[in-house]
Amino acid sequence: EVQLVESGGGPVKPGGSLRLSCAASGFAFGSYSMNWVRQAPGKGLEWVASISSDTLHTYHVDSVKGRFTISRDNAKNSLYLQMSSLRAEDTAVYYCARGGTIDVYWYFDLWGRGTLVTVSS
Amino acid sequence: DVVMTQSPDSLAVSLGERATINCRSSRSLLYSSNNKNYLAWYQHKPGQPPKLLIYWASTRESGVPDRFSGSGSGTDFTLTISSLQAEDVAVYYCQQYYTTHWTFGQGTKVEIK
Numbered sequence: 156e157v158q159l160v161e162s163g164g165g166p167v168k169p170g171g172s173l174r175l176s177c178a179a180s181g182f183a184f185g186s187y188s189m190n191w192v193r194q195a196p197g198k199g200l201e202w203v204a205s206i207s208s209d210t211l212h213t214y215h216v217d218s219v220k221g222r223f224t225i226s227r228d229n230a231k232n233s234l235y236l237q238m239s240s241l242r243a244e245d246t247a248v249y250y251c252a253r254g255g256t257i258d259v260y261w262y263f264d265l266w267g268r269g270t271l272v273t274v275s276s
Numbered sequence: 277d278v279v280m281t282q283s284p285d286s287l288a289v290s291l292g293e294r295a296t297i298n299c300r301s302s303r304s305l306l307y308s309s310n311n312k313n314y315l316a317w318y319q320h321k322p323g324q325p326p327k328l329l330i331y332w333a334s335t336r337e338s339g340v341p342d343r344f345s346g347s348g349s350g351t352d353f354t355l356t357i358s359s360l361q362a363e364d365v366a367v368y369y370c371q372q373y374y375t376t377h378w379t380f381g382q383g384t385k386v387e388i389k
Binding site (some may be wrong): 199267 | 337
């Protein structure tokens, strides 16, 4: 079955760190760009970070630059988001989403069910 | 960053009637070299992941009912649900993928009148 499954969310104190994972199955993970998108409580969707299929190119929204890092391990069919210096405004459901094979300028055609990150003292 | 603005923020439509959602981008999403608009539409229901409906502004994703259609070019786009069904109650988002800072509209909540 073609799917993405996120894990690693949970409660964390402000200033803390967390590493999210996304396990891919059922497709050639290493051929696709991958992305993280979040939704804060009561808010809309916000793109967080993207990574090219060959890992050479990464992109992060300005609000997380220097704090979050997207990475991937194509041998393990896994995507990661290392989150540090967490703030209350980072509280959200974090979704893993698949991009394209041709380049990173692509829509997101497959999404995981998300993992909730709660930043609170 | 490219700002995506949807209208309205919410709308209530009777079952079987047409629902129209608009999306405007702060810059053109039409890439001249391939004549494609880098614009997608998603449906998001509570407790579920977002679902891709439309890409390249007007191409319906496989399995999406044909009552969903996308139109527009450049900076102005529209998602139309030709005959609203109960299962279409959701929040709908447009998204640009023209730049490497992908941005979504604020969302439009569709309800049954």
